[in-house]
Amino acid sequence: MGEEExxxxxxxxxxxxxxxxxxxxxxxxxxxxxxxxxxxxxxxxWVPAVIKAxxxxxxxxxxxxxxxxxxxxxxxTGVPSIGxxxxxxxxxxxxxxxxxxxxxxxxGPFSSVAALGGVLLMAVVGYISGVFSNHEKIIAMKIPxxxxxxxxxxxxxxxxxxxxxxxxxxxxxxDKVLSTAIGTGAIALMFVLSMMAMFHPYNACxxxxxxxxxxxxxxxxxxxxxCLILGIVLAATATPVWGLGGVVDGVILIAFSGxxxxxxxxxxxxxxxxxxxxxxxxxLIRTIE
Amino acid sequence: MPIEAVAMLFAWMLVIVFLALIACMFEDLESDTxxxxxxxxxxxxxxxxxxxxxxxxxAISGEAPAYAMYCTTAGVIAYVLLxxxxxxxxxxxxxxxxxxxxxxxxxxxxxxxxxAGSKRFEQPLYxxxxxGHLLPIATHGFMAVLCIVSIAYIQSNxxxxxxxxxxxxxxxxxxxxxxxxxxxxxxxxxxxxxxxGTEREFQDRPFGEGRRVVYHGKITRYAECxxxxxxxxxxxxxxxxxxxxxxxxxxxxxxxxxxxLVGMKLGGFLPDLQAINGDMAAIxxxxxxxxxxxxxxxxxxxxVKWARKRxxxxxxx
Numbered sequence: 001m002g003e004e005e006x007x008x009x010x011x012x013x014x015x016x017x018x019x020x021x022x023x024x025x026x027x028x029x030x031x032x033x034x035x036x037x038x039x040x041x042x043x044x045x046w047v048p049a050v051i052k053a054x055x056x057x058x059x060x061x062x063x064x065x066x067x068x069x070x071x072x073x074x075x076x077t078g079v080p081s082i083g084x085x086x087x088x089x090x091x092x093x094x095x096x097x098x099x100x101x102x103x104x105x106x107x108g109p110f111s112s113v114a115a116l117g118g119v120l121l122m123a124v125v126g127y128i129s130g131v132f133s134n135h136e137k138i139i140a141m142k143i144p145x146x147x148x149x150x151x152x153x154x155x156x157x158x159x160x161x162x163x164x165x166x167x168x169x170x171x172x173x174x175d176k177v178l179s180t181a182i183g184t185g186a187i188a189l190m191f192v193l194s195m196m197a198m199f200h201p202y203n204a205c206x207x208x209x210x211x212x213x214x215x216x217x218x219x220x221x222x223x224x225x226x227c228l229i230l231g232i233v234l235a236a237t238a239t240p241v242w243g244l245g246g247v248v249d250g251v252i253l254i255a256f257s258g259x260x261x262x263x264x265x266x267x268x269x270x271x272x273x274x275x276x277x278x279x280x281x282x283x284l285i286r287t288i289e
Numbered sequence: 290m291p292i293e294a295v296a297m298l299f300a301w302m303l304v305i306v307f308l309a310l311i312a313c314m315f316e317d318l319e320s321d322t323x324x325x326x327x328x329x330x331x332x333x334x335x336x337x338x339x340x341x342x343x344x345x346x347x348a349i350s351g352e353a354p355a356y357a358m359y360c361t362t363a364g365v366i367a368y369v370l371l372x373x374x375x376x377x378x379x380x381x382x383x384x385x386x387x388x389x390x391x392x393x394x395x396x397x398x399x400x401x402x403x404x405a406g407s408k409r410f411e412q413p414l415y416x417x418x419x420x421g422h423l424l425p426i427a428t429h430g431f432m433a434v435l436c437i438v439s440i441a442y443i444q445s446n447x448x449x450x451x452x453x454x455x456x457x458x459x460x461x462x463x464x465x466x467x468x469x470x471x472x473x474x475x476x477x478x479x480x481x482x483x484x485x486g487t488e489r490e491f492q493d494r495p496f497g498e499g500r501r502v503v504y505h506g507k508i509t510r511y512a513e514c515x516x517x518x519x520x521x522x523x524x525x526x527x528x529x530x531x532x533x534x535x536x537x538x539x540x541x542x543x544x545x546x547x548x549x550l551v552g553m554k555l556g557g558f559l560p561d562l563q564a565i566n567g568d569m570a571a572i573x574x575x576x577x578x579x580x581x582x583x584x585x586x587x588x589x590x591x592x593v594k595w596a597r598k599r600x601x602x603x604x605x606x
Contacts, residue, residue, distance in 0.1 A: 080350035185463030189365045192358045204399040207406025236369040272401040282417040288339035
């Protein structure tokens with residue numbers, strides 16, 4: 001069985017994907033991280049929710065790519081666990097981040113930079129846990145690239161969580177996040193749908209003929225769904241009607257994420273139908289020797 | 290504080306138990322429809338060993354995170370609608386419907402994604418299998434999610450409903466829906482899988498055991514009559530597996546809440562909610578819980594001993 005799997009992995013590398021997702025793993029990671037970090041740094045009250053949603057989508061895309069990279073080494077049933085772990089890091093990192101912002105608030109409008117402290121802390125924690133998991137004397141899982149994967153997951157999770165807090169609360173102010181995002185239970189939704197956006201793509205496309213572009217398209221699609229619900233929460237809980245962080249901002253976010261979901265969902269379904277062995281209306285089964 | 294309030298509290302507890310029973314029964318049947326719990330790895334494996342099948346491969350993580358997702362989505366929508374002043378009788382079903390819409394979207398991506406991912410094993414994508422299973426998945430899931438969100442609603446407003454406002458749950462509705470979703474998924478995943486592995490195809494053997502994993506792909510192939518799909522499995526499991534799972538969850542909720550409430554009543558905490566009686570109430574509740582636990586363990590040991598005696602030892606292939 002082990003040899004067969006190795007052969008399958010070798011064969012997997014040969015066929016080229018029909019449509020390419022432009023950057024490679026490192027490139028996509030850097031691009032997504034930079035975009036997401038810039039949006040986190042900007043003061044929450046200046047940025048419309050749609051821009052923050054784009055940041056969330058990129059952060060989760062990065063996370064999904066990391067999950068794919070880490071889980072490729074035969075972690076069959078471990079794919080969901082890695083996504084949950086990433087968002088576990090994410091929740092802790094984001095809570096630390098908004099706590100840092102609380103201390104930095106008197107310093108001026110760009111105090112949300114302090115939230116990156118939580119992200120960096122989670123990068124360190126993720127790296128250390130990766131080292132522990134791989135180290136021969138501790139757990140000795142010996143998964144190549146686990147340290148980097150864990151670090152990326154911690155960072156992507158924290159950034160995604162911070163941006164979602166910012167969407168619902170309007171800014172990263174500690175008290176506001178506590179009352180609008182955590183007190184209302186919206187944090188549960190953020191946690192569960194973000195982890196889905198990270199692990200569901202690879203889990204759903206799992207198999208020897210899994211292709212990276214297809215997997216990443218799923219991630220964007222799920223992020224669209226997540227932002228849709230966040231838009232509904234924002235539109236329903238916001239007090240001002242116009243302006244940033246108001247009802248209209250939420251409605252625009254709903255429209256944007258609905259379109260994102262639809263476009264990527266249709267793309268994914270079409271791609272899968274095209275790339276599966278055959279698509280038949282109905283048919284009998286057969287045994288392949 | 291009148292005694293009616295205490296009676297109302299017990300009554301609402303029983304409503305929660307009943308809803309939990311329904312929820313977990315439908316959860317188990319839904320997971321059979323999508324092969325999320327019953328033949329799960331076998332569905333993936335069957336195609337790889339050359340056994341092309343007509344099963345729906347709903348690989349949305351484990352059941353616990355998946356149900357947490359549907360229930361939280363439903364809970365958030367219901368919560369938002371309740372904030373806008375919509376009646377719960379309307380808000381909760383709308384929330385559950387949105388949760389199920391998400392469920393169907395995820396089910397579609399999982400099935401077609403996995404089928405495309407096993408292209409080299411020549412597993413075709415049967416469109417009738419895809420479309421034909423989505424509605425049973427959505428309807429069974431709707432019942433489960435509806436009950437869970439109702440439980441979360443009752444719990445977060447328990448004090449108001451029973452007339453003792455101090456007993457409202459401190460968590461918001463979506464958070465309770467999240468916790469209950471994980472619970473219902475975990476119990477549905479671990480209980481009532483009477484179709485798992487080879488039990489069904491080889492049920493003439495003692496304990497249905499004794500087949501190597503490589504044959505497990507076969508249970509995705511033929512039914513008593515014609516080619517097997519998930520709908521046969523639901524029909525098979527609805528007799529014992531589903532109700533058994535519902536009973537498990539319902540009994541857990543019943544024992545857990547009953548012991549707490551009886552402890553609170555005996556400890557003198559209940560009618561007046563005096564904090565001074567809290568310790569005694571907790572101690573009595575824990576003692577009753579331990580007694581229930583011991584009785585259940587003894588009952589289980591007796592049952593297993595009887596079954597071993599009746600059906601003989603594990604013999605292997």
